Amino acid sequence: MRVARSPRTPYVLIAPAVIAMLGFLVYPMGSVIYYSLQHYDVTQPWDNGFAGLENFRVLLFEDPLFWQSLGFSVKWVVVEVVLQLLFGLALALIVNETFIGRAISRALVFSPWAVSGVLTTGIWILLYNPSTGIFRYLADLGVGSYDTAPLADPSTVFAAAVVAELWRGVPFFAILLLADLQTVSGELYEAASVDGASRLRRFVHITLPHLKDAIILSTLLRAVWEFNNVDLLYTLTGGGPAHQTTTLPLYVAAKAVQSHDFGYGSALTTAAFVVLTFFSIAYLRLSKFGARS
Amino acid sequence: MNRVSRWQIYVPLGLYLLFTLVPFYWMVVFAFRPRGSDSLLPWPVTFDHFEHVWTGMGFSIFFQNSLLVGVASLISTTVIALAGGYALARYDFRGRQAFLVGMLCTQFIPGAMMLIPLFEIFRTLGLVNSLWALVIAETVFQLPLSLILISGFVKNIPVELEQATWVDGCSRLRGFFAVVLPMLRPALVAVGSFAFIHSWNNFLFALMFVNEQDKFTLPVGLAFTIGEFSADFGALAAGGVVAAVPVVLVFAVIQRYLVQGLSAGAVKG
Numbered sequence: 001m002r003v004a005r006s007p008r009t010p011y012v013l014i015a016p017a018v019i020a021m022l023g024f025l026v027y028p029m030g031s032v033i034y035y036s037l038q039h040y041d042v043t044q045p046w047d048n049g050f051a052g053l054e055n056f057r058v059l060l061f062e063d064p065l066f067w068q069s070l071g072f073s074v075k076w077v078v079v080e081v082v083l084q085l086l087f088g089l090a091l092a093l094i095v096n097e098t099f100i101g102r103a104i105s106r107a108l109v110f111s112p113w114a115v116s117g118v119l120t121t122g123i124w125i126l127l128y129n130p131s132t133g134i135f136r137y138l139a140d141l142g143v144g145s146y147d148t149a150p151l152a153d154p155s156t157v158f159a160a161a162v163v164a165e166l167w168r169g170v171p172f173f174a175i176l177l178l179a180d181l182q183t184v185s186g187e188l189y190e191a192a193s194v195d196g197a198s199r200l201r202r203f204v205h206i207t208l209p210h211l212k213d214a215i216i217l218s219t220l221l222r223a224v225w226e227f228n229n230v231d232l233l234y235t236l237t238g239g240g241p242a243h244q245t246t247t248l249p250l251y252v253a254a255k256a257v258q259s260h261d262f263g264y265g266s267a268l269t270t271a272a273f274v275v276l277t278f279f280s281i282a283y284l285r286l287s288k289f290g291a292r293s
Numbered sequence: 294m295n296r297v298s299r300w301q302i303y304v305p306l307g308l309y310l311l312f313t314l315v316p317f318y319w320m321v322v323f324a325f326r327p328r329g330s331d332s333l334l335p336w337p338v339t340f341d342h343f344e345h346v347w348t349g350m351g352f353s354i355f356f357q358n359s360l361l362v363g364v365a366s367l368i369s370t371t372v373i374a375l376a377g378g379y380a381l382a383r384y385d386f387r388g389r390q391a392f393l394v395g396m397l398c399t400q401f402i403p404g405a406m407m408l409i410p411l412f413e414i415f416r417t418l419g420l421v422n423s424l425w426a427l428v429i430a431e432t433v434f435q436l437p438l439s440l441i442l443i444s445g446f447v448k449n450i451p452v453e454l455e456q457a458t459w460v461d462g463c464s465r466l467r468g469f470f471a472v473v474l475p476m477l478r479p480a481l482v483a484v485g486s487f488a489f490i491h492s493w494n495n496f497l498f499a500l501m502f503v504n505e506q507d508k509f510t511l512p513v514g515l516a517f518t519i520g521e522f523s524a525d526f527g528a529l530a531a532g533g534v535v536a537a538v539p540v541v542l543v544f545a546v547i548q549r550y551l552v553q554g555l556s557a558g559a560v561k562g
Contacts, residue, residue, distance in 0.1 A: 035410075110548050272403055
């Protein structure tokens with residue numbers, strides 16, 4: 001071969017990525033862990049200094065909001081991921097069939113994926129508002145009542161946020177699962193239908209096993225994403241009413257940004273990172289990701 | 294093979310389309326119908342709301358800022374991920390495995406929780422209130438998935454195709470441009486559009502790293518429209534249309550490649 005393979009080449013190629021990620025991901029993460037062991041409150045500089053595990057002791061034993069926001073995060077993630085997966089899978093199966101108008105249907109049902117959390121909030125505020133929203137026009141038709149205000153009512157605010165997030169979240173699963181459905185070999189289905197297998201049996205014995213790894217990976221990615229993402233709840237409910245819809249990251253943002261308690265905010269961050277990492281490892285292990293079925 | 298009957302497709306699809314499209318329609322109606330109108334049709338059409346948000350509320354500047362950040366993030370993410378992804382796919386080097394594991398770990402880092410340390414870094418670099426801070430943060434968070442996607446694609450290209458060009462007297466670099474790059478087009482479209490859409494939509498970084506109004510991006514501008522209790526729903530809807538049109542257009546063009554790209558590359562590794 002004319003061109004000698006320099007052993008330096010791969011390092012040169014990968015250097016920009018490594019430098020960017022060391023400087024702006026790894027180093028900040030390290031500094032979060034460092035700060036979590038410090039008293040570091042911009043408004044109370046006289047108290048700053050090494051704190052040991054004090055922040056974590058407060059977090060575990062004296063902060064009901066930590067447990068409440070963690071509990072809500074879990075509820076939010078589970079409800080969103082399960083519903084998004086079910087609707088996304090159904091949608092992927094439908095638009096994988098051959099029918100007239102398939103291309104345009106795909107483009108339309110996938111489109112909310114491209115929309116931001118803030119824009120989703122804007123749209124659903126219009127829809128939910130009692131004076132501009134859909135419930136007023138439904139009431140004109142005799143369905144429901146004129147004073148329905150899902151975001152103002154503590155008993156409906158959760159469902160209202162879930163539906164709005166579902167609207168832009170389902171396409172993620174639909175896109176990923178459709179991509180994977182297209183790699184199922186048609187011969188398997190034909191063989192199965194020659195053997196007289198029903199549609200349901202073919203779905204359970206061919207489609208689902210094929211999709212297994214894609215489902216595990218997409219639910220994990222989505223769970224982490226839904227856990228971390230704050231845009232929608234931050235703008236739609238602001239975590240309220242009365243901290244009812246405050247996720248852990250929302251709580252951190254409030255702690256760090258509004259009360260400038262960086263030390264304690266960093267401890268919360270570290271706790272969230274540990275929870276996510278353990279959850280992810282356990283999830284991949286228990287679901288036997290990559291194992292032959 | 295027994296086929297699915299028509300209604301089994303069209304009924305659930307129609308219902309879901311309703312759920313998808315009614316919210317978009319609502320936004321369009323409020324953006325185009327005159328103030329005080331109760332009609333559910335955007336008629337008579339008025340552009341007053343657009344004029345108000347575009348010139349009066351500064352959305353023309355927000356739009357430029359978003360476009361700048363989006364395009365710059367697209368370019369930097371694609372170029373860095375292309376170089377790194379190629380190295381990961383084609384070379385076996387020391388530290389490769391550690392790098393892959395490290396990249397996976399970064400997926401669990403909550404963006405919201407990096408705000409404090411990133412803010413301190415950008416302050417040291419003098420980049421607070423600079424759009425470049427957003428470009429850097431966006432690029433870094435996009436890199437891991439982009440690298441994985443591109444290296445998956447490169448692996449799918451037979452190495453013999455590349456080697457053939459070296460024998461012909463091409464350098465490795467020229468062989469890369471002649472053979473690999475054209476075949477990577479769907480991957481580059483996917484990675485580039487991911488990067489553009491993500492940075493166009495990012496809210497939290499833009500909210501925290503930029504405080505001056507002439508540096509706001511569209512999501513921040515939109516959030517302030519939502520936060521105002523004046524309840525100018527026409528302005529909110531028009532601002533929403535301004536923020537939605539570019540990404541929805543980009544998405545409409547690329548969604549076909551996206552499904553193809555993912556089924557060829559990422560999902561099956």
